[in-house]
Amino acid sequence: MPQHITYTNQVGAALDRVLASTCCLRLFVLTDENTHQLVLPHIDSKALHQATEIIIHAGDEHKTLDALAQVWHALSDDGATRQSVLVNIGGGMVCDLGGFAAATFKRGIRFINIPTTLLSAVDAAVGGKTGINFNGLKNEVGAFAEADEVIISTCFFKSLPPKELRSGYAEVIKHAMLDGHETFGQIIEQAPQQLTLQQLEASVQVKQRIVAQDPHEQGLRRTLNLGHTVGHALESWAFQRSGLAGTSFQGSGIRASMPHGYAVAWGLVAEAVLSHMLLQFPSDDLHRLGTYVRDHYGTPGITCDDYPTLLELMRHDKKSRQGEINCTLLRHIGDPVIDNPITDDDIKTALDILRDYVD
Numbered sequence: 001m002p003q004h005i006t007y008t009n010q011v012g013a014a015l016d017r018v019l020a021s022t023c024c025l026r027l028f029v030l031t032d033e034n035t036h037q038l039v040l041p042h043i044d045s046k047a048l049h050q051a052t053e054i055i056i057h058a059g060d061e062h063k064t065l066d067a068l069a070q071v072w073h074a075l076s077d078d079g080a081t082r083q084s085v086l087v088n089i090g091g092g093m094v095c096d097l098g099g100f101a102a103a104t105f106k107r108g109i110r111f112i113n114i115p116t117t118l119l120s121a122v123d124a125a126v127g128g129k130t131g132i133n134f135n136g137l138k139n140e141v142g143a144f145a146e147a148d149e150v151i152i153s154t155c156f157f158k159s160l161p162p163k164e165l166r167s168g169y170a171e172v173i174k175h176a177m178l179d180g181h182e183t184f185g186q187i188i189e190q191a192p193q194q195l196t197l198q199q200l201e202a203s204v205q206v207k208q209r210i211v212a213q214d215p216h217e218q219g220l221r222r223t224l225n226l227g228h229t230v231g232h233a234l235e236s237w238a239f240q241r242s243g244l245a246g247t248s249f250q251g252s253g254i255r256a257s258m259p260h261g262y263a264v265a266w267g268l269v270a271e272a273v274l275s276h277m278l279l280q281f282p283s284d285d286l287h288r289l290g291t292y293v294r295d296h297y298g299t300p301g302i303t304c305d306d307y308p309t310l311l312e313l314m315r316h317d318k319k320s321r322q323g324e325i326n327c328t329l330l331r332h333i334g335d336p337v338i339d340n341p342i343t344d345d346d347i348k349t350a351l352d353i354l355r356d357y358v359d
């Protein structure tokens with residue numbers, strides 16, 4: 001069954017309604033230092049006034065075991081029981097970490113996600129992937145656990161910097177590519193800030209439909225990895241280049257120096273090139289995507305000297321098998337094919353063509 005999602009700009013009222021129908025003995029709310037200051041005061045909820053607030057540091061570099069332990073401690077010290085509910089208010093980091101804290105505390109308490117970024121609304125808050133970064137690896141430890149309710153409001157997005165909005169929009173483009181020509185045509189012909197609530201809802205539904213059929217990623221859900229083999233390698237490459245790799249930064253060794261969605265946008269182009277080369281994905285759709293990504297996301301700034309590092313990162317990606325690089329590709333818009341083994345030479349060609357589009 002698809003996860004229950006409420007779309008509303010009356011977030012406080014929606015939360016009170018959900019909690020009124022839940023047997024919740026104690027309410028906890030997880031924020032980071034940004035959402036504590038900028039979002040929580042604007043949620044007009046009676047229930048939240050009674051809640052115990054847990055505030056963690058903001059940023060993916062804090063999606064760590066230390067922060068997780070902080071949440072467990074707060075729940076334990078303030079008497080959380082199996083009947084308690086945790087409300088996660090924030091971006092992907094808060095939803096991922098808070099979801100994992102809830103999934104594991106007393107073997108699982110209920111939780112509600114209120115995503116405050118476009119990226120978390122279309123991705124992290126929905127679908128039940130929770131977790132933390134560990135041992136220098138993103139999302140290395142986690143669990144599948146769906147939020148009991150997700151409350152999505154566009155009112156939080158208005159104050160997002162354009163870069164953050166563009167980052168989330170890359171996942172909207174990915175969902176459109178998985179969905180079909182009509183959606184792709186609409187999404188690719190407007191600027192990220194023109195996204196309507198209806199389009200946002202449709203985008204989330206693409207993910208919901210896939211997750212409902214394959215919640216634990218045995219097959220179909222891997223289609224959601226479109227753009228992410230190359231995308232994750234670019235993200236890790238940017239992190240290494242930032243000079244912080246190998247240092248234990250706040251205990252995780254991970255620092256996000258390239259916005260996730262930007263890496264996904266470039267990854268989508270590279271993987272559309274591979275789709276064209278290997279599955280005859282139409283060149284006009286590739287061209288539309290490449291042009292859009294050039295105009296809205298610019299360039300990742302890679303050169304061919306970076307290819308060996310990028311290939312090595314792709315080989316170590318969770319999605320690769322026994323060192324063989326593996327991608328989800330498309331035959332057509334709306335027609336994905338999972339588990340395509342890719343050669344190094346094909347990746348290099350795809351990166352060359354990506355650079356031809358965006359450099």
Ligand code: GLY
Nearest residue numbers: 123127129221224
């Ligand atoms: N972010 C991809 C997934 O949830 O499967």
